[in-house]
Amino acid sequence: MAISRFRKTLSQIGEFAVDVFYDRRRGKRAFALGLFLYGLSLIFGFLARLRFFLYKKRILKDQPLGCLVVVVGNLTVGGTGKTPVVEKFARSLQQRGRRVAILSRGYKSKNITKESRLQKLWRTFVTGEDPPPPKIVSDGEAVLLDSEFAGDEPFMLARNLPGVIVLVDKDRVKSGTYAIKRFGCDTLVLDDGFQYLPLKGRLNLLLVDKSNPFGNQHLMPRGILREPVRHLKRASYVFLTKSDGVPDPELEALIQKHNPGVDVIECAHKPQFLQEVNGEKRLPLDELLKKRVGAFSGIAVPESFECFLHDFGANLIYTKRFLDHHRFDTEELHEIFKEAAAANLDFIVTTEKDAVRIPEDTDFPLPLYFLRLEIEILRGVNDFDAAVSKICFPDEGRRTFAVKSS
Incomplete structure (x- = not known):
């Protein structure tokens, strides 16, 4: 009973913090916690800007793998309805003849092999042994792991996408290389990969929750932003998810301000x-x-x-x-x-x-x-098809893009 009460108390504290995070709480305690979180968000913002700067100046470098890479992600933490979009896009690619692998980090999934940080350091710097391979959630024929070891989203994707490879590893360069060598994949889809800079995408599909696009505009942990709103400019396509079909000129203007001419695809979770x-x-x-x-x-x-x-x-x-x-x-x-x-x-x-x-x-x-x-596409069906064609038929995609740009 004592353990149960302790867990319940921790859960209540966590719920309170999340409510402050989403600006759903008011009062002195919420204000004090919000102020503390704002200070942390300034530190987070500095580190995020430094990281982007290092990659931009090629001090830190991305690693091309010699195949097509599609990144699906968001500027915010959770709640954009990413998994159904990944599922629809991967299925469309597969139907057009691509050999697709979805690469996920498997948030909150358990490790199959238990390796402490000390053991990892010893393996990396002393013995020089190869790291363990990524977890194979699906080999395209069967689902091999449950949600506890795969993670919620990878397990769902594996169950709903027969024929698609699903791999889990924090190192997406490693899992991408594995997908190419072991399964002969020619297309990699990075699930929640917008902030994963070591592997650069040919297409960056950015999801924005139309009902709550950027929260209170603060970076984590005071707000829901992982990176500044101006980084909309990094998107190849913007998906407005959870749409009610009603036009939002203010949001569209903000998107076009930071990424002029970007295609906006509006969709609803049906x-x-x-x-x-x-x-x-x-x-x-x-x-x-x-x-x-x-x-x-x-x-x-x-x-x-x-x-x-x-x-x-x-x-x-x-x-x-x-x-x-x-x-x-x-x-x-x-x-x-x-x-x-x-x-x-x-x-x-x-x-x-x-x-x-x-x-x-x-x-x-x-x-x-x-x-x-x-996912149901409400607006931008042609843009969605163009994105798929740009991957499946790169030459055709480049011609379409060139005509559009002119």
Whole structure:
């Protein structure tokens, strides 16, 4: 019980800090923490600028791998809906005949081989042994790791993209080299790679959450920015995600100010169906209408997930939020179902990303489903196709780009 209370206290502190991070809290404590975080953000900003300067002046150098590299990422921390875009882009490339590998760092994934930092230093500087190979989440034929060792997003991508290689390693140069040599890949897609400067992309696809583009405009940890807004200029294409289809001239003007003439592709995350967690049953979305529904999630922006359920007519009786990438234990799941049963719910819904973190042998007293989302291009379909063509048919892509630039 003492351990459980301690974990709960830590979780509450973390939630409070995240709320300050997103400017969702007010009061003296929030102001004091915000001031402290602002000081840290100045240090972070200096280090970020120094890093970009070193790469720009070629003091630190990127390493070309001799194949096409596509970078998908964002200027902000979490919540832009990156995984469905990576999935759509990788699938489009595969359908056009490319041999695709997705390279991820596997945020919060466990290591297969346990190597301490001291052992790593000894291996690197004393024995000179080669580092362990990247984790193979999918070899294109089968999913080889679960979400605990793969990470949430890589596991989802591997499960949804048969035929696509998915590798996890913090060193994307190493995993890219491995993908080329071991699997004969000719196209590398860097998942969340906009800040990964050692491997330069032919195309940089930058995702911007239209509902909350840049937060409070502060750098981490006072705000959600990983790098300044002016770095929009590094994008080859800008994807406005989570769009409601309503024009936003102010945001578009800001994008064009920093990156004149850049193609903007507007897209929405469209719910498709409800899929039973650890099962085969699938429900149409109209099953949500007027049902007593519970929802829990551990994602960066839970509000958007809960809004989807409201939009399809669910009577959302019970909600539970956890920190992003939270891994549920048996006690927490038991508590969720206990509270849900007391609320007399028809069923519970979570996100696909959360569903992969639920152990397969978990017994569900109530039906549990995840909401399947897919990307729908609202504006810029031709630009999306042009981006795919630019990779699959480089000569054709260069001609198109040259005509457009003129």
